Amino acid sequence: MGRSRTRSRADEFLEFAAGSGGHLYRSACLLTSGDTHLAEDLVQETLSRMYALWGRISRIDNPAAYAQTVLVRTFLTQRRRYSASERPLADVPELPVPHGADDPALRLALLQALRELPPKDRAVVMLRYWEDRTVEETADAMNVSAIAVRSRSSRALAKLRARLGGSLAELAGSG
Incomplete structure (x- = not known):
């Protein structure tokens, strides 16, 4: 048995x-x-x-x-x-890649921008926006506080915006 x-x-x-x-x-x-x-x-x-x-x-x-x-x-x-x-x-x-991002140049730009994030910021972005988890679920998965997730998320998105800025719109529009 x-x-x-x-x-x-x-x-x-x-x-x-x-x-x-x-x-x-x-x-x-x-x-x-x-x-x-x-x-x-x-x-x-x-x-x-x-x-x-x-x-x-x-x-x-x-x-x-x-x-x-x-x-x-x-x-x-x-x-x-x-x-x-x-x-x-x-x-x-x-x-x-996100909807409408079939262009290889955009895909490479997104991967490069993710690569430049610190590992914990990358993990927050992946869990919050790829996995579509809540702040609390992300905090639990990473064993950190919800405040830390919010702060990392905000910082990571600001870095991605700064890195991709207008180039993201140009790349997305070029397809």
Whole structure:
């Protein structure tokens, strides 16, 4: 009986991982500013942490949201550990972009602007505007206060506006 229960939990996890892996990878690519290798490592680490606790996690209401939280916390932890390990990329991965932003130049400008944000600001932008989370949900995922999320969000958006400014309108209009 214990064996079939273990097997069904493993099957449940495999189903979860297959269903959420793509979304986790896209989020990880945004967090890592397009570093596909680091994004793959982040997803792998996230899923391995999820698997270790799957018996408890599988009973929560939204394991996918929990996985995003684990992904962000893993990213922030790795950024602290390996802050000097950034590598330039030869190719930019295929990432989803805002509506109407099908132009490759705009996509590159957005990725470059995200790359210039500090990791915590990038995480706030990804959670608030890519994941469409509330301030409170973002604060919980990052293990910070709601005030810190608001302040980081405001600062990150100001940096993005300053970086992209008129060029964003020009790039968006050129398509």
